[in-house]
Amino acid sequence: MTQTTPQQVSIPDLIAELPGPFQQRQVALVNDAVVRVAQVHGEFPWHYHDEDEMFLCWDGTVRIELWEQPSIQLGPGDTFVIPRGVRHRPVADEVAHVLLIERPETKQYGN
Structure with missing residues (x-):
């Protein structure tokens, strides 16, 4: 998605369009990064990336499980950066975004 003119985006509208758990929609491109919104419900497979990944909890509660490390609990407004190469998986007992x-x-x- 190449953005040539500024656009207003409604995150609640994008969330309403998500078809189910672990589905994503692109919100915006910012410099060399992309912002995506995703629904989390259940356990995502263990994986890792060759680059850092930042999670910002929009609503609900999300647990970021880290391989051989303590889990991180995120609530609305909480953020956590997973360093490149760290195996992880997001988990949510109830629907969260x-x-x-x-x-x-x-x-x-992941890779």
Whole structure:
């Protein structure tokens, strides 16, 4: 998505369009990063990325499980950066939504 003119985006509208758990929609491109919104519900597979990934909890509660490290609990407004190469998986017992800030080429299921 190349953005040539400024656009207003409604995150609640994008969330309403998400078809189900772990589905994503692109919100915006900012410099060399992309902002995506995703629904989290259940357990996502363990994976890692070759780049950092930032989670910002929009609503609900999301647990970021880290391989051989303590889990991180995120509530609305909380953020956490997963360093490149760290195996992780987001988990939510109830439906929650997150904003992801990452490189456009970041693969959802990792490397």
